[in-house]
Amino acid sequence: MTAILTTRPAVSVAGLRKSFGTKVVLDGIDLTVTEGTVFALLGPNGAGKTTMVRILATLLAADGGSIHVAGHDLTREPDAVRAAIGLTGQFAAVDRLLTVRENLRLMADLNRLGRAEGRSRVDGLIERFDLGESAGKPVSVLSGGQQRRVDLAMTLVGDPRLIFLDEPTTGLDPRSRHEMWRIVRELVAEGVTVFLTTQYLDEADELADRIAVLDQGRIVAEGTPDELKRRIPGGHLLLRFADPATLRTAAAVLDTAQRDDAALTLQVPSDGGVASLRAVLAALDAVHVQPEHLAVHTPDLDDVFFAFTGAPATASDIASEEIR
């Protein structure tokens, strides 16, 4: 991820609390988002992700804690915060009766851009988001993916330096999802800070510089995707052999392996790197044994997620990459 790292935080939160009635939704959140980076708040449904975004975007008041967004105190200068941020929520925040161009022009007017500047900004966004063909159509007739693009384009009219994306790809098909990811990467390349929430682990892994795992109102883990993965054991090579005889020969040279006679497999602890793979294959070559099948399992964010949120793990081969 190409990002210009500066020391000024785009978001800094300390001791944030929020309850709805007796239900505690956010229970003492501390986090810092560095300018120009992508920060992903990862968590299951109901973890408090949307509440968090709504508070940071000035839509909801916190019960306690100190919050600075884009260098401004959230409670004292909400308008200064609003002027610096953009929000694309979970539900397309578009005017369905207006056309794509009218929606964007509405944003240009509300950002009080001059006529000429507003027009050139709108034209630029229509081109950039590939909305040329649908510019004159009412948003209501567009597909979900297109509406989400219009939504994000509307957010960008004001040229915000910090963007909140609340579950930006929920409900999108794979193509629209990848399109959304591409746009997020472009924004970050331009120096925009992105604060996104997601329940998709691959999305956080794909986009984020830092990830915080939110569960039941608390941050249960935080770090870069690699740091989080390193904290989770479970990486291994899985070798399957043609018959019990070769399995025995192989097991004799790979003494750290776990042997499964029924499945004819050996499970060798490994970090999934090329060096360890090469070492295992060299050891097998030395005794003239070739596995019938080989799979590399690296711990992924699913493992991280389940490990930290205490949910039951699914089948261990959930994201194995197969090598033939």
Place this chain on the structure above:
Amino acid sequence: MTTLAHTLTDSRTMFHRQLLHLKRYPSLTGMLIGLPVIFLLLFVYVFGGTLGAGLGGGRQEYVNYLTPGILLFTVAGAVAGTAISVAMDMTEGIVDRFRSMDIARAALLTGHVLGSLVQIFLALGVVLGIALLIGFRPNATPLEWLAVIGVLAATAFALTWLAVALGMAADSVETASNTPMFLSLLPFLGSGFVPTESMPSGLRAFADYQPFTPVIETLRGLLLGTGIGNSAVIALVWCVGISLLSYVWAKRKYNQRASR
């Protein structure tokens, strides 16, 4: 730019948005015009002969008596459209976008009110035109016509703000389309369709003191030269009071409301 300049700019932008809505969704305006026209025709041609006789004349008498009431009925019905469009905004994601932007807080609501006033005056124009076609014969001077427009504008302004607040307070579009319905009943429970003297005493007391009656009496006086008395002052006080309370209510709801 000052705060006032921002408020004006943003309100104009939101007003423009509402005008686009009127253009995109003409069937709503059509519906808001259709109902009072049907009532006008129904009351003049079906009930008008008998009701006119009760006033000591005939159908012609009754068209004159009825039209000011129908004009107010038009306004009362049209603000249901305002409540619906406010509730539509509030239940969609767009309001979160507006609230998370640095725009004047009252602008969205002001845009709705101004857009509705345009819609209401369109409806009033059509209804008045048809009333004139079927025999309404006002004797107002140009100055009195101006006053008529002023009274209608003040009433429409007050009821539109009330509808904005109702739309804001409603938890769904369906609720928002139902709650303003009591406003359409008020011209009936006042001097809109028959003189209040003909009603039983309890109902008559209500009819005499509810806000629509002084408005109707003022319109009737201006258009047809009947006595106005203190109706105009009472009507004005009602309009100012309803406008102020509704404005405060609506703005509070807008600021505190967390949609979804």
